[in-house]
Amino acid sequence: MGSGLEPDQEVLLYSNESTPNISTTDSNLCNNLQCYMVLSEPEKNAIGSICFLAGPVTFLENILVLVVIASSTNLRRRPSYLFISSLALADTFASCFFTISFVDFHLYSKGDIANIYLFKLGGVTMAFTGSVGSLLLTALDRYLCFYQASNYKVLLTRTRAKLAIVFLWCVTIIISLLPLMGWRCKTRLDPPCSRLFPFVDHYYLAFWTGLQLVVLFLITVAYALILWKANRHEAAMGVPKLGRPSIKGQTRMRMDIHLARTFSLILLILAVCWLPVLSIMMVDVMMTLEKIQQRIFAFCSTLCLVNSCVNPLLYALRCRELRGELLALFRCCREHTLGKTYCQRNDNNSGKKKKDQTVSDSNPDTISESVDNQQNSIQML
Secondary structure (H helix, E strand, C coil): CCCCCCHHHHHHHHHHHHCCCCCCCCCCCCCCHHHCCCCCHHHHHHHHHHHHHHHHHHHHHHHHHHHHHHHCHHHHCCHHHHHHHHHHHHHHHHHHHHHHHHHHHHHCCCCCCHHHHHHHHHHHHHHHHHHHHHHHHHHHHHHHHHHCCCCHHHHCCHHHHHHHHHHHHHHHHHHHHCCCCCCCCCCCCCCCCCCCCCCCCHHHHHHHHHHHHHHHHHHHHHHHHHHHHHHHHHHHHCCCCCCCCCHHHHHHHHHHHHHHHHHHHHHHHHHHHHHHHHHHHHHHHHCCCCHHHHHHHHHHHHHHHHHHHHHHHHHHCCCHHHHHHHHHHHHHHHHCCHHHHHHHHHHHHHHHHHHCHHHHHCCCCCHHHHHHHHHHHHHHC
16 A cells, blocks of 8 residues: 655655664765654753743733733724734744644654645744744834834824735745745755754755844844934933933933833844854754754754743833733723723823823833823923
8 A cells, every 4th residue: 555655755754763863875864854853851851841831821921912902992003012913923823833843843753744744844934934023013113113203103004004914924924835835855865954854945944044034133223223313312312501401301311211221132032032043044054963953953942932932021011001901901800890990991091191191201111102102291391
């Protein structure tokens, strides 16, 4: 009875059951799934602990963000929160797809045929590509808010934000499914495939890695330009003619310091979580990796999941308005009076916002909120 698979797929699927690690005479060719299952038992336990801890936490955090934004009409109208929703959706996918596929392959040594494996890998690729792409949209949103404050609401409408998100996810899905659609290692006699991912062609890996590096570079440039302008504002507005900071200058300096700390933390976390993984991928494209490098990559790849776990804390739960909606939602669930509680909260907050406008200006949430606060404070002064 035939298996219905091509000869090269049969070799890749079953060679780990009957042959040693390398099934050809060329040591540079890796046609055995055991070439990728390199973790020892202590390493499996360590990585399994990270996945089983970070995976559920990431899922619950991002689901919570999506529920809060979906339940608030006010948040759904703001482009900034639409981009945060896209980020939370991508990180929710990452918590599911990455954890399941990574644990199945590295911890339980579950070998699949090419199409099934590439379908699982496509889910992971889609999640992380969508996550980094959503981070880029968020960075561009903040850049426009800072450099085009007066025209921000005209340049970035809700419709344009939705179109940008739809475009991002269409491109992300297409890129993620390219290996499944045929961009893969065709036969076992081809030049070596990736030593990090079975069935994955080096050229596709180079393409995806290069794309992520470009996106991360654009995010870095956007935040660097914001920090540069913030420093200029601090120098220009901090010390007036009499040598003492004005109320307006003090408010702006507090805002700039807050933004600088936030953006510096964002860039640091991006670098720590993504540069090790992308660097090893580029090395894999240029040379044949050893087992020790494959083990290092397995550990570094969990940092991408950690990044998805941290994103809600950086981009969503730091927002005062979203935290308020979250507390109101909890209160509504507890009291079983959803409509009444929301009305009471909104009425109370509307009066409190006018009373504490100057205080809130010094601790902006999203950049769009900081721009609105800044304009309101200028009008008050």
